[in-house]
Amino acid sequence: MDLQLSERKIKILQAIIRNYLETGEPVGSRTISKYTDLNLSSATIRNEMSDLEEMGYIVQPHTSAGRIPSDMGYRLYVDTMMEEKDRELTELKEMMLEKEDKVEHLLRQVAKLLAANTNYVSMISAPAIHTNKIKFIQLSRMDERQILAVVVAEGNVIKNNIISVQERLDDETLLKLNILLNTHLNGLALEEINLGMISAMKHQAGIHSAIVADVIDAIAQSIRAEEDLEVYTSGANNIFKYPELADQQKASEIINTFEENQMLTELVQGTLSDENSTGIQVYIGNETPIQAMRDCSVVTATYELGEGMRGTIGIIGPKRMDYDKVVGALKTITHQLDELYKNRT
């Protein structure tokens, strides 16, 4: 048997997958024979299907049932046969015109929209601040022993931090510290802050060097706290629309995973670190790093809100999800998010 896929085999495989994506039912040889332009009898199709099964692209749930795509089959489909559908998400455009000024709200809205449009579950991670530049820092005194540090980063991401200090601070000192911090740190990405700078600042702060240390610690910490980054999900109940995911065992597991968004961050990290051409990644079944989602497929994309502010947006659905549509939708949406930022500045 030739291990190479003939043209005809590809056509048949494609037909099988397309059909299965639509119906969710195993597809038999007669269906293919009838609804393709191949003009082959079901018997011939059967032979070919037998080959395809042996090659590992399709499987039979049981003898005397039709075939369904294997993970490998889906993979081939996604890699080589997909035809993206460009879906217009007009609602998104409208929504964005409203200029949600809270990034968080915007993202939630996007997630919601995406879930509603695709009938899958959507997730979206807030853009990671640590790739981002500090716009300014503002220290204010709250009371005797506490000061409030506000860090504003490029893209108007705001972090608040309450710092407890040992010594009392008068207004003048606070002002000086403010200036000191801002002159040194403004415009820097958070990774760019190094020990040399810190010690220089400490030196300049003189007797207040302890506070500088505290403040920088707090800033660093507030950044690190962001490491377990927020991930919003939407449309979790959509999984009930797909019988293969809707049984209690699986549904419970999946829902739980969404709640423990800890796990989702793994996915996000994976997507962010990966630098492939399109920025879109597809995890089929067991390819996903999340055990609970072995019966799902996950499609993720990276969006950018300008200068290094990157987040991840993703769709989780059954393995038989409409990849064409999903990839198209994700592309559209990331593109529109990019646009949004451009218009904003």
Next chain:
Amino acid sequence: MDLQLSERKIKILQAIIRNYLETGEPVGSRTISKYTDLNLSSATIRNEMSDLEEMGYIVQPHTSAGRIPSDMGYRLYVDTMMEEKDRELTELKEMMLEKEDKVEHLLRQVAKLLAANTNYVSMISAPAIHTNKIKFIQLSRMDERQILAVVVAEGNVIKNNIISVQERLDDETLLKLNILLNTHLNGLALEEINLGMISAMKHQAGIHSAIVADVIDAIAQSIRAEEDLEVYTSGANNIFKYPELADQQKASEIINTFEENQMLTELVQGTLSDENSTGIQVYIGNETPIQAMRDCSVVTATYELGEGMRGTIGIIGPKRMDYDKVVGALKTITHQLDELYKNRT
């Protein structure tokens, strides 16, 4: 038939409910006859049960099945027969010692803990800021046309707000505005800010009165934005542990409700506005304002984090939830949250 419940009927009803809460199965006359100290034959129990059914406290899922409590039966139980179990939530104490400084994180933790301990779904609303006093306001300039307003309220609740202004502001003016706002507004609850004050401030601001208006608008808006208050839920997948809630239709509906936390706020509002003695409210089945939860019971409690900062904490579970335990746990937890605040200040 006497409409008054005899001592014996009460005992039987109580036994039925207790048993049903434990097993989740309809309970028959023989069970009661055996496992109570009433020493009555099953036939007698049957007669009594027949009465109880006629009175509406119990129902039969079908002829030839045992009885289960009706909403009315549960109601009677909760109102008069419950024996709170004081559960020690030691983990909570430990956790609180760590002094999570972000209120949000603390609340999420509490929700998680509560869900894990009860095996029901928990929800918790962030404390409403609008019952709260302004500690200070800090305006900083971000760039030409934008200023950042940080409002810190009693209890260290922090709101950020980016305000776009028409005119350019120099540092001096900003400083003046800062002082102006703080002298007028510090220590006030947000409802206490009235038009008189605002016009006074505008007057003092002179040519910058437009900005004062902008700022106050923004503050008011940031407060109003808080109206659709955050509600965190945890343990959603616990509903799958109760067959009466685990079927697709219902589970989907319930999960969806959690996501649209819009709905939950209704519940929260209801609890917050109600001023009954214990602060604990029990909604059984159809009593709940949320249609999707007609097969659930919801128990809510109000917690306080000092001076007017109140939020709601709640448990959602099947109607046959262990009310004794849940009410106990909620009391413990709200009490400990109160304690926490005391130790903090």
Next chain:
DNA sequence: TGTTAGCACTCCATCGAGTTGAGTGCTAAC
């Protein structure tokens, strides 16, 4: 040599009949 028709075979899904067991309501006796 590739394609097709035909046929036996497999296996799931569905349906109905029969069985079981828990539980009731009623009646008559205590």
Next chain:
DNA sequence: GTTAGCACTCAACTCGATGGAGTGCTAACA
């Protein structure tokens, strides 16, 4: 007022029969 006894009901389960979709194989055909 309480209890024993009995007929009755009904959901849940088991079991076998039936039907249909689909396959694999073989033999014939172009």
